[in-house]
Amino acid sequence: MSWNTFGRVFRMTTWGESHGPALGAVVDGCPPGLVLDEAAIQPFLDARRPGQNKFTTQRNEPDQVRILSGVFEGRTTGTPISLMIENTDQRSKDYSEIAQAYRPGHADYAYDAKYGLRDYRGGGRSSARETAARVAAGAVARLVIPEVSLLAYVAEIGGDAVNPANFDAGEIGNNPFWCPDAAAAQRWEKLVDEARLAGSSLGAVVECVATGVPAGWGAPIYAKLDADLAAAMMGINAVKGVEIGDGFGAARLSGEQNADPMRAGENGPEFAANHAGGIAGGISTGQPVVCRVAFKPTSSILTPVPSITRDGAETEVRTKGRHDPCVGIRGTPVVEAMMALVLADHKLLHRAQCG
Secondary structure (H helix, E strand, C coil): CCCCEECCCCEEEEEECCCCCEEEEEEECCCCCCECCHHHHHHHHHHHCCCCCCCCCCCCCCCCEEECCCEECCEECCCCEEEEEECCCCCHHHHHHHCCECCCCCCHHHHHHHHCCCCCCCCHHHCHHHHHHHHHHHHHHHHHCCCCEEEEEEEEECCEECCHHHCCHHHHHHCCCCCCCHHHHHHHHHHHHHHHHCCCCCCEEEEEEEECCCCCCECCCCCCHHHHHHHHHHCCCCEEEEEECCHHHHHHCCHHHHCCCEEEECCEEEECCCCCCCEECCEECCCCEEEEEEECCCCCCCCCEEEEECCCCEEEECCCCCCCCCHHHHHHHHHHHHHHHHHHHHHHHHHHHHC
16 A cells, blocks of 8 residues: 555645656645746745755756646646656665665665655655655645735754844845854854755754634544644655644643633734644644754764664665765755645645635
8 A cells, every 4th residue: 555645625746856857746725826837846846955055965966857747828727736856966876785774763774664666766766856746736735725824934053043023034045054043043053054065964943933813723533733744744855843832842731831822803813922833633723834943863864873784784885976965955945835725725625625
């Protein structure tokens, strides 16, 4: 049984491998009549594209998207939208040394244990390269939720967090880290560069905020908005943790501290806090939806690490090739895309039940 499809009404199926000829996505359930062409998708792929600076992998992919179906005369038709992105800069020979050995921390052994074989060239489907397809599909999802604004940024790298007092949304696009704190971005340059030159890697925390989500999206118990967000984010390669609102921090608060006090406002309730991250009982409250995502350090590193071969012999693995010293940096547009996919799906689910 295969699981390559995400969503209930607005559905995305991704396909392709890191070193195959191409990868892409099929988006099904998109409403008809939305204005869509390649130019509407490309800016989001450009934000995720590798090789843009020394702090990301030097694989040089243009990531040009092609729409193969589902659009006629510049508008969606309601039929499946097929998106394709060609791979043009594969270097499969870089992975020849790990063809018979497992990279610790990577999915090599787990894939082999499940399927009895694995695509060692960049990790196949376990490569972060697959997320380009999600970003393309997320661009389509944004068309379904024009009332929502999405903003993702890196909040922490290697244990060094931004200072909330220095938060400046305008700063996010001014540095290679999607960082809203100019002082933190300067510190991260040295931090990430040292890890890169040492042949190592660092983890990161990405935060995503969706404003404009109306109250009522989501459903109790088995279609909770926060549960679907958690599943979406955990499905991103290298993600090891997700928090909604205060997340684990809520466990350290008292009941009165954790409450989000309400007062009557002209257009409905007004909240004095947002510890819940805009979701209560699995349903949006109308407050900003806040999600934090923890990315582990990149597993493919130049530092030798003890491992075993497929035959069970002990060895050391040192991964050649071009890899992100901090995969969370380019994971930022992916987090935004997955947020868009979940919100588009839940908007359509809400409309189907409640009109």
